Amino acid sequence: MTESLDDALAQRLDFLLDADALKTVVRRNAIRDGSRRENSAEHSWHLALMALVLAPYSDEQVEIHDVIAMLLVHDLVEIDADDTFAYDDDARETKPRREEAAASRLYDRLPDIDRDRVRRLWDDYERNDTPAARFAHAIDHLQPLLLNYANQGALWREHGIVASRVRTRNETIANASVALWDVAQALIDDAVEMGWLAE
């Protein structure tokens, strides 16, 4: 089919069809009702929606649409590199190399003109040195915390994760939003009190 289209359009459609595979990348945490594990595509949607709704809580001035665009693409590298569990230290060590290779393969198939527009979003997210990237990271940390809390800490209990690790892991939220870091701390403290997370 795509032979008859102009090259740039055909490349973009191929990229978008390949991106569909993010729906098959399964994360460790469950969706809210606990019925199954979450995939990275629906996770990305949830983050983007959260950014839209929680925009007023960024401490720094951010263009929320930049945050949303970043969140839409930030996990695409998992199509090749798979999701890396937040509390798997060995896998986290090789993550940058695996994801860099994935980014090159995925984004280099887009027309040159998209390299700045699309690939740069992922680079900006990874560098994490802009207000938009910091807020995107905060949302990416808050969401699994919310879901794990809603599931009464099933993931923490399953993997024997203790509160100090959850606190350290999520401190990055404080770099973007005092209010959302307060939420995170309240969730963690409450999970400890409920016996869902060991202190």
Place this chain on the structure above:
Amino acid sequence: MTESLDDALAQRLDFLLDADALKTVVRRNAIRDGSRRENSAEHSWHLALMALVLAPYSDEQVEIHDVIAMLLVHDLVEIDADDTFAYDDDARETKPRREEAAASRLYDRLPDIDRDRVRRLWDDYERNDTPAARFAHAIDHLQPLLLNYANQGALWREHGIVASRVRTRNETIANASVALWDVAQALIDDAVEMGWLAE
């Protein structure tokens, strides 16, 4: 937990946790690899990503971030109203009423200040009288067409959908993008030629 938070933040977090249910709304079409049906949350992510990448093909000047924000929320009403199959004429008749009720229940739980910011996106999408809404509708039509084509017309064959209905259903793409309507027509023509869609 949320008792200790200020009301607006607690309302927003409750809304975002409820929104998680969109991951359990199952659509008729399969994901690209054909392994299972698509849910409306990952579908919304795919549309938002498509809008980002295909922005250059809007015939009218659009603020693509408005299109993306619209696509992130446009299916939330399905949490109550369920997905309505594009070729189910009876269900399509009751769709506006079911979705309007769902919108009231969902969005009215957000703080007043978000009514304009979030609920309005859905209203604008439904009214479909702005360039951004027209482009959002075009993407929402092109995506299942792409997936159905990639799945060799499995959905069309299963439900006995003929090419003329697919053409009529997707003509709305032409209101937003000549280039993407060309794609849609090429997909339909090719599907007919391959025997995946009856003429």
